[in-house]
Amino acid sequence: MTRTQPPLPDIDRDLDANWPAPGYRSGQQRIYKEAASVLFGDTDHDIIVIDAPTGVGKSVINTALCNLANSSFYTTPQKSLRDQLVNDSLLNGYVNTLRARKDYICDYASSPGDPVNCAECHVNNTDIEKCSDHSGCQYWNAKERAIESKIAGLTFAYLRIDGFIPVVNPNSDDQxxxxxxxxxxxxVDEAHSIEQQYSSMFAGFKLTPELSTNLEELGIGESLRSAIPDSLFHAEDPSHDLELAPLEDHIVSNDLIDDLFGAKEDAIAELQNHRKRYARLVKGAIRRKQNLETGLSEAELQAQISEGMADFIENLKLPESIDMRMVDAKDYPSQPLSELRNEIEKEIQIMGELRDFVSNIEVGFSDEYDPEENPWFVDVNTGPLTATEYKFNPANVGDLLKQQIWNRADKVVLSSATIPSHGATDRKEGILKWVDRIGLDPESTHVITEDSPFPVENRRVRIDYIGNMSSGGFDANIDEISRTINELSTLHPSEKGLVHVSSYKQASHLGETIDDLSDVDVSVTVHKKEQDAESALATWQGGQSDSATYTGTQILITPSMKEGVDLAGDKCRWQVATKVPYPNLADPRVRYLQENRGWSWYHSEATTELVQAAGRGVRSAEDNCEFYVLDEAFKNVWHLAPSWYCDAVTSESRPD
Structure with a gap:
């Protein structure tokens, strides 16, 4: 296909020298040069969207663009993709990736034969010591390396949390x-899922009675009251107790307690107690430091101790500043300075967490909050052995992303094989609408698209309809689904197959039925709810546990591997989509978005999942993997996919 575009601006960077691979795949050099020229040349664009299928090598392009920048974040909403980056021998020398604490073994806390990860380490779970004080803390060492690195690899979740942490420790003498x-x-790699991921995992927050109590103790209830519109409260009188009104007009919810945060009077009393404790700690620390360091005035010492704390207090919008005069001399603590410092740091940590919590509410429920424009949803979970838990999620996350993520860098690159583009006849136009929806400027955005470099015959999507699998159709057709999978296994002898379902319950039911009806040599692995993906993959790839030399067909049935896994070569040669993965309309956020964005959005979300799933088994031009679709609802969605995917769809239900 011939491409025409305006001449690209020249840039003063050596593109080939910053390319991390030994050569270029099909389409890579064009995408890389175009993206680099637009980002670092004299243009009005500082946002790039790379809309390119699996196999183009977007991770390599992204890393090369990071090499061209002075400093960069390489992020993804998915932990599994972060782990892929860590294990990529070509790229891990360029990207310094920070993983979760539990992924590191602590040399300081471990003993021979008794390894302790950094999440379980006693230093991480005490106020007496800090991880940064110990050279044996592998997590802190990895974090320091990532901070110092030109390219820092982080999950999206960590990037958001990092934004609430001061760059320099306010209590550190050495900056x-x-x-x-x-x-x-x-x-942002695999950016297609950013809205759902950010709403459910990051922008949303949970409230338990324990946190509610902490809010009252710190006096945050009053701050919260001022941040939420008056219409959410029972009383028109602002001095009324903090009792939330029914939220039917604001939040889609079946239930919500009336007195979520308790009485305002109690909150004020607890605030006074907290302020007194905080002042006592700071004053005590000043006294201790005076004993150790002579020649400094109390005012100078107080300034040193309190440096960096003022921003936390201001951001929390506490009604009054700390008044040292409210503390009697007899109340001064007598602990050593190091212990006082730890207690003060704990107070700062609590305030930082609460600042995060309050920030979410202030964004979602500001004075300009329009429930028609962007409602928040409440999910209430109450169990016989657990306290009531309230989870809050916004319908739209554009403003939150703008304030918490996009402001972290001057330039942004978003890449995926399935960039959302519903709501427009032209794909690029649809992508720009999505860019606007997630809080970025379409006028500053340059879109780059690419076709699949893989032969169509290596990535066929075969229609083999059994029936409609929605509204009980899966259970009604379970026997026919099982017989079809058994038949397909005979077409792929000794080859591994991945079967996609919509729930762990469906996976279990289908696994049992296949075993009952099977008259062929097949090993079925069912991905259980309590089992992580790595464990399920390892079992499947290893075949039957009692036979290391098993050579029959091996099937994995799972609801959670449509994306984020790399199954190159013989790891997977055929896949089955038993059901079109529509979003769950029982979810109030999904229902709201369907009603406001239309059925095209709803169908497009399912299409994205199917396109992602098909890409799990075809990872290079030489690779091949058949993809079978059994749900006749596929006819309503597949035409919404990128053209390179549609080209692979065929009504020939079986390979030649």
Whole structure:
């Protein structure tokens, strides 16, 4: 296909020298040069969207763009993709990736034969010591390396949390850096899922009675009251108790307690107690430091101790500043300075967490809050052995992303094989609508698209309809689904197959039925709810546990591997989509978005899942994997996919 575009601006960077691979795949050099020229040349665009299928090598392109920048974040909403980056021998020498604490073994806390990960380490779970004080803390060492690295690899969740941490430790005499700060470039790989991921995992928050009590103790209830519109409260009188009104007009919810945060009077009393404790700690620390360091005035010492705390207090919008005079001399603590410092740091940590919590509410429920424009949803979970839990999620996340993510870098690159584009006849136009929806400027955005470099015959999507699998159709057709999978296994002898379902319950039911009806040599692995993906994959790839030399067909049935897994070569040669993965309309957020964005959005979400799933088994031009679709609802969605996917769809239900 011939492409025409305006001449690209020249840039003063050596593109080939910053390319991390030994050569270029089909389409890579064009995408890389175009993206680099637009980002770092004299243009009005500082946002790039790379809309390119699996196999183009977007991770390599992204890493090369990071090499061109002075500093960068390489992020992804998915932990599994972060782990892929860690294990990529080609790229892990360029990207310094920070993983979760539990992924590191602590040399300081471990003993021979008794390894302890950094999440379980006693230093991480005490106020007496800090991880950064111990050279044996592998997590802190990895964080320092990532901070110092030109390219820092982070999950999206961590990037958001990092934004609430001061760059420099306010209690450190040596200007110890404890967070990343902002960078020139932000890469978001697999960006197609950013709205759902950010709403459910990051922008949303949970409220338990324990947190509610902490809010009252710190006096945050009053701050919260001022941040939520008056219409959410029972009383028109602002001085009324903090009792939330029914939220039917604001939040889609079946239930919500009336007195979520308790009485305002109690909150004020607890605030006074907290302020007194905080003042006592600071004053005590000043006294202790005076004993150790002579020659400094109390005012100078107080300034040193309190440096960095003022921003936390201001951001929490506490009604009054700390008044040292409210503390009697007899109340001064007598602990050593190091212990006082730890207690003060704990107070700062609590305030930081609460600042995060309050920030979410202030964004979602500001004075300009329009429930028609962007409602928040409440999911209430009550169990016989657990306290009532309230989870809050916004319908739209554009404003939150703008305030918490996009402001972390001067330039942004978003990449995926399935960039959302519903609501427009032209794919690029649809992508720009999505860009606007997630809080970025379409006028500053340059879209780059690419076709699949893989032969169509290596990635066929075969229609083999059994029936409609929605509204009980899966259970009604379970026997026919099982017989079809058994038949397909005979077409792929000794080859591994991946079967996609919509729930763990369906996986279990289908696994049992296949075993009952099977008259062929097949090993079935069922992905259980309590089992992580790595464990299920390892079982499947290993075949039957009692036979290391098993050569029959091996099937994995799972609801959670439509994306984020790399099954190159013989790891997977055929896949089955038993059901079109529509979003769950029982979810109030999904229902709201369907009603406001239309059925095209609803169908497009399912299409994205199917396109992602098909890409799990075809990872290079030489690779091949058949993809069978059994749900006749596929006819309503597949035409919404990128053209390179549609080209692979065929009514020939079986390979030649």
């Amino acid at each position: 110890e850096q404890i967070s990343f700060g902002d960078r020139e470039l932000l890469i």
